[in-house]
Amino acid sequence: MAACSRRLDKFIVSLRLLRNLQLQNERFLSTSVCRWAPGNDSEPPKFIPPSKPVIIDKTQAVATLRKFLSPEFIPPRQRTNPLKFSMERKDMIRRRKILNVPEFYPGSILAVSMADPNATGKINRFVGICIQRGGKGLGATFVLRNIINQQGVEICYELYNPRIQKIEVLKLEKRLDDNLMYLRDALPEYSTVDPDMKPVPFPPTGEVPLNELKVKMRPKPWSKRWERPKFNIQGIHFDLCLVPKQMEHAQKWAQPWQEYDMLKEYDTSKLEQQILSEVQQEMSK
């Protein structure tokens, strides 16, 4: 993403130069269309400027269409000096200029190559579905899950760990929830990812596809009671595994007043915009 945006900027700059040159050339000419009136033979016909070409800046439109700010940039609601967050952000941007961290969401399939002293060829490649993105600042992590030789494996990677060589997004998509920990109790087919999967081409424009898959679960007991409203899971097919009576019983743990609790409100929209503009500025330098 970083490299693309830098190259795009250069392209945009060159386009702007061309446009400026064109504008400079046209500034000294009259834009009013004057037809050569038959009768004025002494004066040469006024130059009719050609119609201005409309430059559809496809590359720029592509970059700015989807403004994605990685969730670890947004500071938590704490009584901390904002200087601490800005210093961490600077370090994060420095690392992002070296390692291209692409945009991804829980539910996307990633492949991570990490330097490992015990691995053959020194580099360890792991492919899996991202089930959780946690942490803020430099300690941001993401958990990848896959099933290898009928054994479920989850690896928690730190985004800013210097041992990570490459992060590739093989399939970019969103799911109905932010936290897919329930895949541990789902049927194994939902967590298997082919390690030699080819990256699915994704056009840079447009929305990230939302996979409205409802997952079938293994029989209870589960590691967590996913039917309870505190988890607020949309992505499980509860009709196949739970009776309506059980669903009602789970609603006993509902806390409907939390949605109206004003002290729990944390509006990050302005902060997000500010940080996004700051990050984009720094990345383009």
Place this chain on the structure above:
Amino acid sequence: NCIKTTTWFEEHLTEDNQEYMRKTMAEEYRRQTAEKLNPLKDEPWQRHEWTEGSRRVGLVAVKLGMAPIWTKTGEKHAVTMLQVQDCHVIKCLPREEYDGHTAALVVGGKNVSPFHRSEHYMEMFRNAGVPPKQKITTFKVSDNAIIKPGTPLYAAHFRPGQYVDVTAKSIGKGFQGVMKRWGFKGQPASHGQTKTHRRPGASGPGGDPAKVFKGKKMPGRMGNIYVTAFGLKIWRVNTKYNVLYVNGSVPGHRNCVLKIRDTVLPTRGSTLLSPPFPTYFTEDEGDLAEDLYDDDLFIHTEPSLTLT
């Protein structure tokens, strides 16, 4: 037992006057700090060289928060970020005045408003020509490391690779039971225990002393005492914002004021590093890089680590 003679009641002033007071106070602070930065105006004291066994000043800093760092071998460590905000030397107590053995320097930390401090407190800041500070500490210093009152102290006083001791008031926990305060094991949760799960149990030997010894660990107020963390390594120094990255955790809550000094541990002395003595002066070594890193630290502008 002391009667506060000066109390600041905002009701005695009109609103315009209050605003004016606040503005003038801020301007006065800026003027005072700027004055102290100019070495020509006030004649600085004689700077001595470092000798074996000399101790130099420490700093007063504010705890910002914690962050992870990675070494060049790929290990992760947690560091605390400490910012040195407006640290000035306030008073110099020569050997005879202090205790007859060592000289001492009184150093102050974060700036605060003068309106809610007593006259007695403000007096020493007025003598030094420095805005009033939230925390003042004394550092025991050898005779060749005394500094003129009013000199600002910066984070570059410490260098990466050095070890420091950090003292601060730990987070107050209030009145706590014996299990949390002293780590007692308590009693089992079931198997017939009647109303006894977190109690101290026995309080001493028995009939022979027939008393409870002084200092018996019992429930009481926990925390809010000065605790020192020894031998913390400095990984990184940011000279632009005066921030020190210190290994591990440090007592105190976020935004608390701490006292930092060179280690007393004999195995972690900083003789090899030759840190600035008596302190770091901007006019002497003004062109330090914005960030000073330790040798083992991985800097994020370098390419990814390939462990071979």
